[in-house]
Amino acid sequence: MSKPIIVPVIMSGGAGTRLWPLSRQAAPKQMHAIFGARTLLQETIARVPTDTGFAPPMVVCAQPHIGQVQQQLADIGVQPSQIIAEPMPRNTAPCAMIAALAVAEKFGDEALVLLLAADHFIADPMAFRRAVHLGASTASNGHILTFGPQPTRPETGYGYLLAGKTVADGVFELDSFVEKPDLQTAKNWLKDGRYLWNSGMFLFPAKLMQEQINRHRPAIAKASQQAWKHASRQADNLILDAAAFAQCPAESVDNAVMENTQHGAVIPLDAGWSDVGSWLAIYELAQKDEAGNASTGEVVHLDAKNCLFHANGIRIAAVGVTDLAIVTTKNAVLVLPLDQAQKTKDIVALLDENEL
Incomplete structure (x- = not known):
């Protein structure tokens, strides 16, 4: 069996208000260099280079940020597969649907979407890439994978995942999503060992995500499909239709899909992850x-x-x-x-x- 195509899709639409005043609507945190010479967006893209088994990336961003995204990619010598502009923010479930449509169109229904936030930090990119490639065959066999960083402290600012039975080597059933805990609960979960942080990173077949959103959130699927169908296309840029996208409910992929699907799985991740959320x-x-x-x-x-x-x-x-x-x-x-x-x-x- 040939290796599946893995297409990184970078979600760069967040406002990053928790890092105000550095992060503003006109230039959110992913556009800033915080830990070195490269911005968080550039670091995210550099984490999944084409010479390590990934297709050229796609970026989903707010419409006013197209120019910044183009420049930042050019500055690190990356030619994207596509830049997709959202006319307004609608959270991550519509973004996942748009990503699935875009990847299916360019790479086929069975291609895998690696959905990543543009503003996270990962200390060990090689460990992250190993986890992605470890999960690729499981994803291709009909799973929506999420990556669960191993907790290193009793953190109350993150949501958690509960890992279940083994699905494959290093991959587990996704038992449940758990909301942000109080401090004592977080301490208990740290000792338990089965609880992982919710990173908001996913790996899934393009066709499967479309099917799951159509099933569990048909309003999101319909509005996203219309916004995609009537989008303005210019070279490698695509601007979603504003009127159609405005009708799309705003909801996270966690709530819309992962809490409802029978196809969820999780890979524990030990790569020094942070959402750089404060x-x-x-x-x-x-x-x-x-x-x-x-x-x-x-x-x-x-x-x-x-x-x-x-x-x-x-x-x-x-x-x-x-x-x-x-x-x-x-x-x-x-x-x-x-x-x-x-x-x-x-x-x-x-x-x-x-x-x-």
Whole structure:
């Protein structure tokens, strides 16, 4: 049996409000270089190069970001299979349907879609690629695989997966999705060993995902198909029809498909994964000095301890601060305790309410 074609489809439509003020609607976090010279989008694409068994990638992005995506891919010498623009955000289930339609059209119904977020971090790309190739035959045999990073701490900011019986070597039935736990529950799950983090990364045959969305969420399937059918096509770019896509319900692929399908499976992943979902996550991944401080940009600090300083446009000078994130851009400053980093999205909502 020949190896299946694996087509990476990068979801780059997120707004990334939890990394405000660096991440904005006009330039969300995946467009920024946070851990080195390459942006998160570029790192994601570099993780699945064509010389390691993958087809040229597709990128699904917000319509205003087409130019940025094109430039970022050109900067790393990548020619995409296609760039698909969403006129408005509709979460990941419509994106999965569009990805399945696009891959089936270009590569055939049996080609595998590797659906990835553009803004995640993976410390060990080789381990990730091994997991993908390990799961390819299982996916081809009629499964929708998700990748479950092995928990390394009692994390309350992630959803979890419960792995069931063995399906194949290194692949397990997907018993259930579990919502974000409280701290004690997260500690119990860490000891249990069967619970994995929900990474939001998937591997599936293009035809199977279409069938499952048609079955479980026909409204999403219909609207996505119409948006695809009436899309504007220009060279390797495709802009979904706005009127049709506006009728598409917004829902995650987890809720729409994975919680309902009989075809779910999970591969435990040990590759140093993070969703880079908060300033605390960035602090945990960053290099630190002997006092536990992580600094980026023009930063001067005195008697600071366990802080994240991220200066982008305005320098930071800090004295005697502890356990804080201080982030500056040319037009905004964020200061908050690192252990309350998840509340960044709440302050962004408050700013929006006050039209600031």
